[in-house]
Amino acid sequence: MTYPKRNWYVIASGDDVGSHPIARTVCGEPIVLFRTTTGVAVAMDDRCPHRGYPLSAGSLCGDEIQCGYHGLRFTQQGTCTWAPGQDRIPSRARVTPRPVAEVGPWVWIWTGDPAAPEFDRLPLIPWFADAGWAHVHGMEFLDARYGLLIDNLLDLSHETFLHGELIGTPEVAESPITTTIDDDLAVVHVSRRMASVECPNFYSGSTGLRSPIDRWQDIEYHAPGYYLLHVRVAPAGSQPDGLRDHPQAAHLKVLYAITPIDDHRTMDFWAVCRDFAIDDSELDTFIARSNRDVVLQDVDALNLIEARLGDTWEPAEVSLKIDSGGLAARRVLTDLIASERPTTTPVSVGSR
Ligand code: FES
Ligand SMILES: [Fe+2]
Numbered sequence: 001m002t003y004p005k006r007n008w009y010v011i012a013s014g015d016d017v018g019s020h021p022i023a024r025t026v027c028g029e030p031i032v033l034f035r036t037t038t039g040v041a042v043a044m045d046d047r048c049p050h051r052g053y054p055l056s057a058g059s060l061c062g063d064e065i066q067c068g069y070h071g072l073r074f075t076q077q078g079t080c081t082w083a084p085g086q087d088r089i090p091s092r093a094r095v096t097p098r099p100v101a102e103v104g105p106w107v108w109i110w111t112g113d114p115a116a117p118e119f120d121r122l123p124l125i126p127w128f129a130d131a132g133w134a135h136v137h138g139m140e141f142l143d144a145r146y147g148l149l150i151d152n153l154l155d156l157s158h159e160t161f162l163h164g165e166l167i168g169t170p171e172v173a174e175s176p177i178t179t180t181i182d183d184d185l186a187v188v189h190v191s192r193r194m195a196s197v198e199c200p201n202f203y204s205g206s207t208g209l210r211s212p213i214d215r216w217q218d219i220e221y222h223a224p225g226y227y228l229l230h231v232r233v234a235p236a237g238s239q240p241d242g243l244r245d246h247p248q249a250a251h252l253k254v255l256y257a258i259t260p261i262d263d264h265r266t267m268d269f270w271a272v273c274r275d276f277a278i279d280d281s282e283l284d285t286f287i288a289r290s291n292r293d294v295v296l297q298d299v300d301a302l303n304l305i306e307a308r309l310g311d312t313w314e315p316a317e318v319s320l321k322i323d324s325g326g327l328a329a330r331r332v333l334t335d336l337i338a339s340e341r342p343t344t345t346p347v348s349v350g351s352r
Contacts, residue, residue: 002145002260002263002313002337003027003146003224003260003337004223004224004333004336004337004339004340005027005111005112005340006111006112006113006118006340007110007111007112007121007224007225007336008101008108008109008110008111008121008122008123008225009026009027009108009109009111009224009225009257009259009260010106010107010108010109010225010257010259010267010269011024011026011031011033011043011100011107011108011109011259011267012024012033012106012107013105013106013107013137013138013139013269014041014102014105014106014107015105016033017033017034017035017041017107018034018035019034019035019037019060020034020059020060021033021034021055021056021057021058021059021060021065022034022056023046023054023056023057024261024267025261025262026109026111026259026260026261026267027111027260027262028260028261028262028263029045029111030045030046030047030054030056031043031044031045031046031098031109032044032045032046032054032055032056032065033056033100033107034060034065036063036076037062037063038063040076041100041102041107042076042097042100043097043098043099043100043107043109044065044074044076044078044095044096044097044098045095045096045098047095048067048069048072048095049072049080049092049093049094049095050067050069050070050072050083050093051069051070053067053068053069053070055067055074055095061073063075063076064076064081070084071083071084072084072093074094074095076097077097078094078095078096078097079094080093080094080095096114097114098110098111098114099114099117099119101119101122103122103123103125103128104125104128104129104135104137104271105128105135105137105271106137106257106269106271108122123222123226125255127253127273128271128273132275132278133253133273133274133275133278134273134274134277134278134279134280134284135271135272135273135274136271136272136284136287136288136291137269137270137271137272137288138269138270138271138288138291138292138295139267139268139269139270140267140268140270140292140295140296140299141261141265141266141267141268141299142265142266142267142268142299142302142303142306143264143265143303143306143307144264144265144266144299144302144303144305144306145260145263145264145265145266145306145309146224146225146258146259146260146266147330147333148266148302148305148306149256149258149266149268149298149302150221150227150258150326150329150330150333151323151326151329152298152301152302153219153221153227153229153256153258154188154190154219154221154325154326154328154329155322155323155325155326156172156190156192156217156219156229157172157173157322158301159172159173160172160173161173162297162298162301163294163297165201166200166201166202166290166293166294166297167200167201167202167203167294168200169197169198169199169200170198171194171197171198171215172192172194172217173322175192175193175194175197176192176321177190177191177192177321177322177324177325178190178191179191179324179325179328181328181331181332183332183335185222186222186223186332186335186336187220187221187222187223187332188219188220188221188223188325188328188329188332189218189219189220189221190217190218190219190221190324190325190328191216191217191218191219192216192217192218193214193215193216193217194214194215194216194217195214195236195237196212196213196214196236196237197211197212197213197214197215197236198211198212198213199211199212199213199215199233201290202290202291202294203215203233203250205286205290206250206274206283206286206287206290207233207248207250207276209233209234209235209248209250212236213233213234213235213236214232214233214234214235214236214237214238215231215232215233216230216231216232216233217229217230217231218230219325221325221329221332223329223332223333223336224258224333224336225257225258225259225260226255226256226257226258227255227256227257227258228253228254228255229252229253229254229255230251230253231251231252231253231254232245232249232250232251233249233250233252234246234248234249234250235248235249250274250275250276251274251275251276252272252273252274252275253271253272253273253274254270254271254272254273254291255270255271255272255273256268256269256270257269257270264306268295268298268299270291270292270295272287272288272291274287
């Protein structure tokens with residue numbers, strides 16, 4: 001196993017889950033998702049217990065899912081209610097339902113023991129529900145292992161080179177970072193505070209600020225699959241006064257949910273929350289398009305790296321100071337995976 005499974009992962013956007021079953025794979029496990037007539041999102045193993053046909057290739061019959069091969073029907077609890085040609089339903093004709101939870105635009109699935117979901121470990125994401133914030137979101141599929149995306153998000157110095165037209169300026173790569181780890185909570189913090197720097201196109205276009213600006217990037221990586229970037233951009237020299245910030249300061253929360261599909265593929269869910277111009281639908285469009293462009297640049301880069309890596313799990317690498325966040329994340333992940341192993345066999349996720 002190369003990913004922790006006793007965890008929550010985002011499996012879909014809520015608006016992708018409706019009355020037509022969809023198929024997703026998380027941590028190597030095929031899952032079918034659908035929504036009942038009362039609006040409840042349902043996830044279960046995507047395999048009919050009769051002959052293994054994917055339930056996602058079937059259809060809904062009211063609130064039950066019907067296998068498209070021989071017609072077995074299952075409730076959202078996985079109980080079979082109908083079988084062709086017989087009244088008695090075999091007791092083993094059951095499908096395992098998977099715990100899910102909807103938080104804002106995202107549907108999370110618990111990939112640990114389905115009978116023991118730990119709801120208190122779901123991330124709190126207040127900006128999705130706060131009336132003072134607006135958000136946009138999206139998802140891209142990556143043909144790359146999830147560790148590459150974690151490396152990418154923990155080291156934002158690549159913005160200067162990979163995202164130069166959008167969010168990268170020379171100062172991002174030049175500015176030092178501080179990295180701390182909370183081992184108890186499996187959280188890595190990386191902070192980069194830039195003073196009196198160039199305002200990149202993404203922020204001039206969204207906030208109206210002009211160079212020079214103060215630009216803060218404070219990352220929280222919650223292993224294994226939730227990432228939060230606190231962004232503050234403000235006129236150069238302005239400082240928050242207690243809880244009050246400068247009137248022209250803008251705050252964004254750039255969120256990623258990193259979901260392993262299998263050892264070599266990943267779902268890259270993203271959302272951008274903002275506390276300014278929250279009713280501006282044109283700004284929604286600008287931010288959504290800009291962030292998607294950024295994500296697609298990362299997707300291209302990580303797919304290229306994955307193609308080079310093949311089945312290699314621990315390639316020879318040279319690490320730099322900028323990698324302190326990514327290296328911390330690898331260690332936290334390795335510890336999480338090891339904590340789920342029945343033996344004390346040491347494991348390493350290496351670079352990926
Ligand atoms: S495989 Fe599903 S009913 Fe036969
Ligand atoms: Fe990036």
